[in-house]
Amino acid sequence: MAIVVRFVDRDGYVKERFLDLVHVKDSTALTLKNEILSSLSFHKLDVHDIRGQGYDGATPQSITRCQLFEISNLADIGELRSGRGANQLKSLQRPGDTRWSSHYQSICSLLRLYGPAIIVLCDIAINGSTSSQKGDASFALTQLMSFDFVIVMHLMRKIMKKTDKLCQAFQRKSQDIVNALDLVSTTKTLIQNLRDQGWESLLNKVVSYCEGNNIEVPEMSRSYKDVIRSRSKEDNVNVEHHYRVDVFFAAIDSQLQELNSRFNESVTELLQLSVALDPKRPFNKTDICKLAKKFYPLDFTEQENHQIKNELQHY
Template identity: 30%
Template structure:
């Protein structure tokens, strides 16, 4: 809404461009973006006012391998609603606690924020963030003892799933083969296009035979997405896509096996075709779909903007009971 009002305001105040004055040069476009950023941030800080707030920070690298820190403020507005607002993406030379603290100090000084008003901080569980003595959390607590630290519940869940999965060689082997499969199928634009065309042909055939229904938002183009390293809900999405696109993936592997001029790729395609037809693959696929399906429900619930604590606790207990039942069935050693 703020962006729309600002856009209307700019339309009313700026004169109509004439000739080559189209305001399209990179410098002018950057100035316009900076103006939008300033107006949006001023609106957010005005909404916070002199009230207290919590700080959420996460550091990661972009596609160009530059380290950057995302900053989010969490507060309660005048209507009593819990609000989270993304307020900045700051480039940092390193992700040490000192470097992150220095970047936060500069950000707070720029926008007139005070650590005295800080009542909470939430990060992931890495040592540079939650370290007891030298972590980013500890640096904040040195300035304000009331800035209580809370480890992101959704991230804790991800870490539990990752740790448990790495303890079982069968699961590790399953996801290692899944990574190889994605490298073979999606390693080039040609194979990606082939997969897309095969999938399009499959959908058209199933619609014609009445297997698939048609309607708004149905049968949209799918892609075989690569899962993230720690975001295991992304693994769940990858497995769902694997099931949906299985026949198309098989056709691409057969094409690579029969027509590719690279012996290494041919060998990988042959191994993948054998693995995808094995009992081991089918077993672990169904097992991980079931387990990750349970944890995905909990993960999405923990990341909801309006969190119901009692509902979340109840859901955690339900998921734990379901996982306990799986363990009792001793499916892993079946």
């Protein structure tokens, strides 16, 4: 492993120098971390003075001393998977505007690196270069350390896990309509099953996650109005009811409504019949006739529909 350092000299110029070439027995995150620290120690370089910058998405965005040890601990207990070649630490992934699946990957990466993210934000909130940077980090830290954020993060991961396959199918250049429609049907079923049976498991997972990260968990039997000190809720609505109905059910129902709106019975039937026009699939004259008669009534007269039926027999 080649180690190169970039530094600012006494005159304020940024310089880069080759430091060391060390043998590593493997390329796991923990081994690389130990060898780096050993080399820095040999050259009397204090790890407290180091800041990291990543450009290719293979390293965390900011590596302070605390974060370095946090990541090594995650690697030790197996909570942090390595990338290709078993030597790439996962970074927080930014969701893309046009790649729907990237949002699912972004949430998954945040769940894996939640601890290091908290440590980095704490460091910026205290040692940030500007008051604005400190304020932004402090606000983000408050949000990340709230029960509301954690339950929404876990809920969106569960929902996107159900819809990810469908998202990937629709983003392929070559569309398999039949397969896509099957995925629409199964996705609706999976989301409905999540709504009917997923609340208890979600709540238990969120509570366990909060306890493991020292996040306060509200008492579920308490009045939600008392917890948030608001008069917008009725007196008989407790905390558990709010998160189950106003968050869990509401989020899932919006997904089901969106799927049902975009893929109603009429749209689904149109797509299914359109498959009959695919030359790679078995010829189905009945579907072609039905497609013309039901969905293009202004383009074909009754007489032309009969002619189409007769003409298709030649194919």
